[in-house]
Amino acid sequence: MDISSSEPSRAVGRTLLVGYGKLGSRLASSLTADGAEVIALRRTSADLPTGVTGITADVSRPLTETLPRVDSMVVTLPPGKSIDSYRTALTNLARALSEIPPRTVFVSSTGVFTGAVPARALTELDEPALTTDRARALRDGEHAAQEIFSAVVVRPAGIYGPGRDFLIRRVQEHATVDYQRWTNRIHETDLVRTLEVLLRMPDPPALVHALDEKPVPLGEVVGFIAEKLGVIPPPDLDAPHSTGHVLDGSLLRRVLGTLEYPTYVSGYSEMIEHATKPTGDGS
Numbered sequence: 001m002d003i004s005s006s007e008p009s010r011a012v013g014r015t016l017l018v019g020y021g022k023l024g025s026r027l028a029s030s031l032t033a034d035g036a037e038v039i040a041l042r043r044t045s046a047d048l049p050t051g052v053t054g055i056t057a058d059v060s061r062p063l064t065e066t067l068p069r070v071d072s073m074v075v076t077l078p079p080g081k082s083i084d085s086y087r088t089a090l091t092n093l094a095r096a097l098s099e100i101p102p103r104t105v106f107v108s109s110t111g112v113f114t115g116a117v118p119a120r121a122l123t124e125l126d127e128p129a130l131t132t133d134r135a136r137a138l139r140d141g142e143h144a145a146q147e148i149f150s151a152v153v154v155r156p157a158g159i160y161g162p163g164r165d166f167l168i169r170r171v172q173e174h175a176t177v178d179y180q181r182w183t184n185r186i187h188e189t190d191l192v193r194t195l196e197v198l199l200r201m202p203d204p205p206a207l208v209h210a211l212d213e214k215p216v217p218l219g220e221v222v223g224f225i226a227e228k229l230g231v232i233p234p235p236d237l238d239a240p241h242s243t244g245h246v247l248d249g250s251l252l253r254r255v256l257g258t259l260e261y262p263t264y265v266s267g268y269s270e271m272i273e274h275a276t277k278p279t280g281d282g283s
Helices: 022-033 085-096 133-149 166-172 188-200 218-229 250-256 264-276
Strands: 015-018 038-042 052-056 072-075 103-107 152-156 158-160 185-187 207-210
Touching: 015 022, 022 038, 022 188, 072 188, 085 133, 103 133, 103 188, 133 152, 152 188, 158 188, 158 264, 166 218, 166 264, 185 188, 185 264, 188 207, 188 250, 207 250, 218 264
Parallel strands: 015 038, 015 072, 038 052, 072 103, 103 152, 152 207, 158 185
Antiparallel strands: none
């Protein structure tokens, strides 16, 4: 059952995107196409597409001007240099807003589980072990977003899609890969859909793991990519035991319904097909 459709959706309204990288850009395109007003807060003042208003500011420092009132906010900032970087940025952001928006979505990462090697799939109820500084920074950012903004937290697994072809390039370079490492991933298209649904849900879950339906060992993925590319699979690291972790994505599927890219097979097949498709008639 798609729980996102069980009640009438809330209006996204004027939306502030804090951070405007590739993910923010795609979300903005989706929101503006649906008639929403979008404001992008970022460090640079580069051109923005029609329908997106820009504000240049660095949230790692106190902001000097009051930000406009917004109905929704999505935070897609990368981790900073210190464990409390997210907390500092979110505190500065809250002080600059004229009022706290009714809905905030904070994009974290499944990297909060880095180093954990559990014997079962991890759900949203599992507390991260926090074995690295990056994991500690992400988790502190989640706590700060929930404390300050009552935010919905989204933890994407490895994001891939057009322009996010790191693994394809690794295969093309014949780089050594750890075949036994368990991996989780989400296509960028499904992640953008996730963010938009969570903005619109009247009563969203407080935390969602964003990943597709098939966590698999990395060797399976690179083997598939190599076959599609028609190249020799990359060499195996020959690790003494499996690493990584498996996450449970069942809550996401209840929220989002059917994924457009349910496994790596559909996602990477499309990426490779588009990359190898002729761009002209050769004349």
